[in-house]
Amino acid sequence: MPISDLVAAFMVGILGAGHCMSMCGGVAAAVSFGTSNSQNKLPYLLFYNGGRLLSYGIIGAIGGGLVSGIVGVSHVSQSLIWLRLAAAIMMILLALYIGQFWNGLSYVERLGKGLWRHISPLTSKLLPLKSPFAALPFGMVWGWLPCGLVYSALSWAAVSGNAFHGLLIMLAFGLGTLPAMLFVGTSAESLKKLLNNMIFRKFSSLILLMYGIVTAYSVYNQL
Template sequence: MTELLSAGLITAFMAGLLGGGHCIGMCGGIVSALSFALPPSRRHPLRIAALMLTYNLGRITSYTLAGMLIGGLGQLLIGEIKAITQLLSWLAVVMLVLMAFYVGQWWTGLTRVEALGKYLWRYLEPLGRKLMPVQNPGQALLIGLIWGWLPCGLVYSMLLLALSSGSSFNGGLLMLAFGLGTLPTLLATGAAARQLTSLLRQPVWRQISAFLLLGFAGWLAWPLIN
C-alpha cells in the first residue's frame, strides 16, 4: 500500500498539473471574474492575489474533504478485502487513461461521467452565484469551497483513486496532491493567463500531456501487476 500510495500521490499531482487545459475550461470563468470583480480603483495586484489564493484554498479544501469522505467510505466498505481494493485501483487507472484520451482529444466520452455530479451541482451553483461579485477574500474562500464540487471528470478519476487508497487520511492526501497540481494554471492571471491558455490549447501540448498521463497510468498500474 505504501508503494501504491507514493505512486498515487505523484500521479495525482501530475494529473492536476497536466490537466491544466481542462481546469481552465472548467474554472476559467470564475477565475476571470475574480480578476476583474474589483473596481479599477481597487484593482491592486496584491488584492487580486489575495482573492486568487483564498479561492484556490477553498477549492483545494473541498477536494481534500471529498477525498477524505471517499477514502473513509472505501475503508468502511471494502475493509481489508484485497480483491476489491485492486478492482478499485484498476478503475482509477482506467479513469486516468480516459482522462489522457480526453486531454489528447482522442475521445471525449469522459464528459459523460461529469454529468453524474449535475444533480448536486444544481443546488450548489446558485449559492456561489449569490456571492458574486467578489469583493473580499472571505467571499472568494466561500466560492472556492463551493466550486470545488463542480462536476469534473478529472476530479472524479482522482476520487476513484482516493476510494481505493485504504483510509480517509490517504484519500484526503491524494486529493490534496491533485489540488496542488492544479494551482499553477489557476493562479495565473492577466497576460500570463492568456499566454498559458494559448499554450495549453496547442495540439502539441495536448498530445504531450496525454502521453505523459498515459505514462503515469502505467506507473500506477505497475504495483497492481506485480
C-alpha cells in the same frame, strides 16, 4: 501511498489545467476583476483557489472513506491490491482523457449535475466579495462544479485505499491546477494555448499512460 502517485495526480492537474481554465477561469477572472484597481487581487485569487482545493480535499476524503469502508465490510480477499489495481486503471483512463484519445470520462460530469443544481444558488448569496476571506467560501462552492476532469480524479481518489489517501490525491491534483488558475486574464492565454497544445498534451499523457500501465502490471503480479 507511493509518492509517485501524488506526483502523477499533480501532473494530471497541470495537464488538465486548460480544461479547468475553460470551466472555472471565467469565475476566477470575475473574482479578480470584481475588485477595485486599488486592491491587491492576489489575496482574492489565493482564497478563492484555497476554497476550491479545500472542497477537492473534502470530496476526496469522502470518496476514499466510503469505498474503503464498503470494501472493508465486504471482506473481499486482497482488497487493498484490488483497490490499487483500480487506481492504476483510473490513471490510465485519465491519461487517455487528457490526451483526447478517449472522451468517455466526460460522462462523469452528469453524476454531479443534480447536486450542483442545489449548490449553485449559494454563489449569488456570496457576491459581491467584500474581502479576500469572502472568496474562500465562494471558492468552496465552485469546487463542486460538475467537471469531468475533477470527477475523474475523484474516481481515482475513491479507490486510493482510505480517506486520507483520497484527500492527498485530490489536493495534489488541485495544486496542479493552481498555477494556471492564478494567472487569469491576458497572461493566461499563452499558458492556456500551451496546456491545450495537442502535441504537448499527447506527449505528456503518454508519460502518465506508461506510468499507469507499469503500476497496473506490478499490482497484477501480486494477485
